[in-house]
Amino acid sequence: MKHLISMADLTHDEIIELLDMAEDLKEKRMRGKVTDLLKNKSLGMIFEKSSTRTRVSFEVAMCDLGGHALYLNAKDMQLGRGETISDTSEVLSRYLYGIIARVYSHDTVKQLAENSSIPVINALSDHEHPCQILADLLTIREYKNNFKDLKYAWVGDGNNVCNSAILGCALVDMEILVACPPGYEPDADIVEQARALGGKVTITNDPKEAVANADILYADVWVSMGDEDEREKRLTDLAPYQINSELVELAKPDVIVMHCLPAHRGEEISAEVMDGPHSVVFDQAENRMHAQKALLLKLMA
Template sequence: MKDLISMADLSLEDIYEILDLAAEIKEKRRQGKVIDHLRNKSLGMIFEKSSTRTRVSFEVGMNDLGGHAIYLNSNDIQIGRGETVEDTAKVLSRYLHGIIARVYSHDTLVKLSENASIPVINALSDEEHPCQVLADLMTIMEYKNRVSGMKFVWVGDGNNVCNSLMLACAIVGMEIVVACPKGYEPDEKYVIKTKELGGILTVTDNPLEASKNADVLYTDVWVSMGDEEEEEKRLKDFKNFQINEELIAVSKPDVLVMHCLPAHRGLEISAGAIDGPHSVVFDQAENRLHAQKAVLLKLLAGE
């Protein structure tokens, strides 16, 4: 494993290794113990999209591990003025020990990976968000002491996070039900890949039925970055696809309510759901730091 471009790049063994390492890192940080295994190593962070959790967690993570993170806004480097992704990857490989990229097109990450001689990590693309999903699995493990044999329900847009979650559920052995409006189903190639990996996947347009006996309820914004021109239509199409007290009531008594943030209370999730006793949303956000540090150690330090 050189890169992390897709959840499908990870085996079951890889996932458990990352989760175990992330839990160890989290505990040692709580105790004030230093894990500086990336001393004198530098991480380039290419950002085409704005970010809160991704940027802060990767910068802090590299600092915690003894390394250095360099923020590279795409408008501030030559890639924003026409230099090819291929050339950028080759040049950055001469300077850095790893690259993360938060980009619009998944193809950009593929080109970076194919042309870089150093590890490349997908920090979000239009197709996948594996770093988020590793933090999600870590959070589920903390609360359920397992990540297999449960029912995971996604409510909302069949987007990049949904794609990565489908793959993850297939790999770890979790049933996933995707409830989304017609026309917003997940990408068919990810549906096929999920089933090829042995996943138990159902796609429906009935969120209430989907949520029955759920162990996990998960949602994301209805209007992602890049979808702003469709906002009015999306708000109308998604109006019945909110995680709220009604869906929680038909789920299991210990259901976890998850959201990858940023959240819009009153739209994709009710205030009572995100701020209520079932919510683990801010644990998810924190675990981005620990899970990504584990990925950095695995790829940059070979741990």
Template sequence: MNLISIADLSGEDILRLIQSAEAFRARRGRHGQPLEGKSLAMIFEKPSTRTRVSLEVAAWELGGHPLYLSANELQLGRGETIADTARVLSRYVHGITARVHSHGTVLQLAEHASVPVINALSDWEHPLQILADLQTMSQNFQALDGLQIGWIGDGNNVCNSLILASAILRMEITVASPPGYGPKAEILEEARALGGSPRVVEEPEEAAGGADVLVTDTWVSMGDEAEEAERLRVFGRYQINSQLMDLAGDGAIALHCLPAHRGQEITDEVMDGPRSRVFDEAENRMHTSKAVMAWLMGEKQNEK
């Protein structure tokens, strides 16, 4: 089994992974090592702080050996096919994570690898991030079912995965984006096929009203740098600030997957304030990574 899209998981799978992540969090330093004697290849075409460190530490604490592989260090950078890379790595390691520019790359890795492949970010989805977000929500609310989620900003890869997760877990999500920057039609269609009813609006206040969770991300993702000036102009009012938080429900929390551009998509007052769960969310990247790797590289592999 692979984790390419959050939709590869059932609601039961997601809740089980969150429970496992909570157990790893509670027993850090005292839990077992289900990856003892196993290695993880970590392919990085894009730089990272949270993804690299959380995966490396998670694999090591589970008893595994993480191998950081930048694109320049692999023969991929000299023209070797993705399929051949996947086949070769499968002879050496017990799992592959990939943080890539194109979603097609991680799809090809999964198609040709004989070990689990985990999408650590593509231009289409970011399932590991959303699992951490869901763990953070579960730490603050009694149940995920029925939560009101307000996404403020770019309909990007993180937004895509959150929309799909909302459908799977029966959460209600409203996405507020400038015209032309909303989530992809294919994602909305897939979410509806999963039983969800995502809403897309233009006004941030409409998405924030009564929400339990407000979520945002950078206005200029990696790969969008050429559009930076235009994006900064268009997204100016799509900011999680105190005024927007005041429109949300009692006990509402704010999330941001980081890195944050303070003063743009989120203010210091919110990010450093009592309703922020941004740094809990960042920590949970490690715990949910442990849960995913223990499941796919440990339990699932042992079933074969």
């Protein structure tokens, strides 16, 4: 693995290795043990989209590892004045030890990787969000100990995070059911790719079917950045897919409820579920930092 552009860039064994590393790094941080394994190394962070968790978690991760992170707003770079992605990637490769990119188009992060001699990490594109899924898998393993025989239910828009979740579940042998309205299904090629990896993937329009006896319930925003013009239609179409107490009661008694944040309480998830005993969303958010530490070490150490 030289880059992480898609969850499919990882193998089962690499995922387990990263989760083991993340758990070790998390435990060391809790004990205050210094882990300056990336001392004097710099990470460039290209952002086309605004961010809370991605920016802070990567910056703190690099700091904890003894390195340095540079925030690069795409509008302030020469990218914003017409320099090609390939030229930008070539130049940054001479300065840095790694690049993360949070971008609108998946093609942008692919071009960065194709022209880079240093590792490139997809920190979100319109097609996938592999860093989020690594954190999610770490959280699931903390609560459920393993992945075998677990049932993961995604409810809502089959978006970029959903695409990565489908691939991630296939790679760790976890069943996934995606409930979404017609027209909001995840990428068909991703579903086919996951099934080719041996994944058990079900796509349905019935949220109750998806969540029945589920071990994990997952929600994400219905209006992602770039979808604002479709807001009213999306809220109408997706209204029956809110994760609320009624749906939670259909899942297993020890179900965990996940959300990659930011959450719009009262839309994709009810406030009582978000703040309820099944919610693990803030543990999940914290685990972004620990999982990304492991990823940075794997690629840059």
